[in-house]
Amino acid sequence: MNRTESFAGEALQIVRGARSGVAIAVAIHSTARGPAIGGCRIKEYPSWRDGADDALRLSAAMTMKCALAGLPYGGGKTVAVLPAEGVRRRDLIVDIAEAIAALGGRYRTGPDIGSTSEDMADIHRLAHGWAFCRPEAQGGSGTSSAATARGVVAALQAGVAPGSVAGLRAGVIGFGSVGRLVCEALLERGADVVVTDVDSGLRPVAERLGATWTTKDLVRERLDILVPAATGGLLTAESAAACGASLIVGPANNQLAAEEVATVLRDRGITWIPDVVASAGGIIHAVGREELGMDEAAANAKIDAIADTAGAVLSRARDRGLTTVRAARELAAGLLG
Numbered sequence: 001m002n003r004t005e006s007f008a009g010e011a012l013q014i015v016r017g018a019r020s021g022v023a024i025a026v027a028i029h030s031t032a033r034g035p036a037i038g039g040c041r042i043k044e045y046p047s048w049r050d051g052a053d054d055a056l057r058l059s060a061a062m063t064m065k066c067a068l069a070g071l072p073y074g075g076g077k078t079v080a081v082l083p084a085e086g087v088r089r090r091d092l093i094v095d096i097a098e099a100i101a102a103l104g105g106r107y108r109t110g111p112d113i114g115s116t117s118e119d120m121a122d123i124h125r126l127a128h129g130w131a132f133c134r135p136e137a138q139g140g141s142g143t144s145s146a147a148t149a150r151g152v153v154a155a156l157q158a159g160v161a162p163g164s165v166a167g168l169r170a171g172v173i174g175f176g177s178v179g180r181l182v183c184e185a186l187l188e189r190g191a192d193v194v195v196t197d198v199d200s201g202l203r204p205v206a207e208r209l210g211a212t213w214t215t216k217d218l219v220r221e222r223l224d225i226l227v228p229a230a231t232g233g234l235l236t237a238e239s240a241a242a243c244g245a246s247l248i249v250g251p252a253n254n255q256l257a258a259e260e261v262a263t264v265l266r267d268r269g270i271t272w273i274p275d276v277v278a279s280a281g282g283i284i285h286a287v288g289r290e291e292l293g294m295d296e297a298a299a300n301a302k303i304d305a306i307a308d309t310a311g312a313v314l315s316r317a318r319d320r321g322l323t324t325v326r327a328a329r330e331l332a333a334g335l336l337g
């Protein structure tokens with residue numbers, strides 16, 4: 001953490017779980033538009049400070065994501081720093097619920113790396129209902145993968161001229177729950193799709209769908225569309241300089257290793273749709289269905305409107321010579337008042 005940097009968020013609560021002993025950081029970046037929302041990440045970090053730093057960074061991205069999606073919410077994030085020796089899961093979930101309950105509704109959570117819909121059911125019960133994406137059988141909106149994939153496809157439409165992907169060559173990195181659905185949607189629309197994943201056991205599933213499996217680094221392949229759907233930090237100065245895609249759009253959070261990478265992409269004529277825009281489908285669906293009184297059709301319409309947001313970001317960037325990340329930030333700032 002840079003010690004001279006000013007604190008840009010509203011609040012950072014760090015507690016040591018009474019039962020688990022785990023350091024739990026809840027960052028609230030902004031409640032300017034409404035309660036802060038953001039997932040609950042449970043993973044190992046080198047130290048609790050690294051976990052808190054990640055919570056702060058991720059909560060700022062959630063503020064932008066919610067504002068650009070037109071949601072009446074701000075950005076937050078929970079990070080529970082798993083000890084190497086492990087922990088009793090039940091103790092940890094109760095401690096997380098307690099940390100969230102202590103914030104009095106200023107922050108609501110959802111699933112993220114290391115947490116599940118079932119965990120959200122427990123947190124929902126223990127923390128006054130302040131958790132999204134419980135299983136549908138338990139009254140929640142369930143997994144957000146399909147909605148996230150729908151949003152990626154909507155964002156993608158804004159980046160391809162004249163709007164059709166038929167005949168285009170697309171590469172999907174990460175054949176997980178969202179990547180697989182994006183792959184299916186692209187194949188259905190007539191694209192030629194090549195897929196990679198560190199889990200080679202997924203190869204037969206991808207091939208059955210009609211995709212081509214590769215172990216090559218897809219960032220360096222000549223592609224019309226690159227879909228990052230694995231982990232963050234894929235786009236570094238080096239990989240952006242070697243990138244062979246015309247358009248990059250995908251659900252993976254924090255795709256840029258550093259903001260300067262957006263300049264490399266712009267200068268090379270590569271269109272990058274910021275992940276805060278492209279990955280918003282899941283959160284739109286969750287709060288739309290669970291809190292904003294939307295039926296499935298209304299939630300889907302709002303997810304499809306991600307195409308308009310992506311279009312607005314791309315036009316602003318083009319018209320003003322900005323990177324797309326800068327254009328998105330300016331649009332979000334206008335929405336935060």
Ligand SMILES: NC(=O)c1ccc[n+]([C@@H]2O[C@H](COP(=O)([O-])OP(=O)(O)OC[C@H]3O[C@@H](n4cnc5c(N)ncnc54)[C@H](O)[C@@H]3O)[C@@H](O)[C@H]2O)c1
Pocket residue numbers: 144145146148173174175176177178179196197198199229230231232251252253279280282
């Ligand atoms: N699920 C959602 O609703 C949602 C919402 C917003 C953002 N996201 C983000 O989208 C991304 C994908 O989410 P998901 O739910 O599909 O996750 P997932 O865990 O189901 O799938 C990720 C896949 O990526 C693969 N993978 C990991 N590292 C890789 C690498 N270096 N190269 C190739 N493949 C690799 C994994 O084996 C896995 O199959 C994540 O970054 C997630 O944070 C997901």
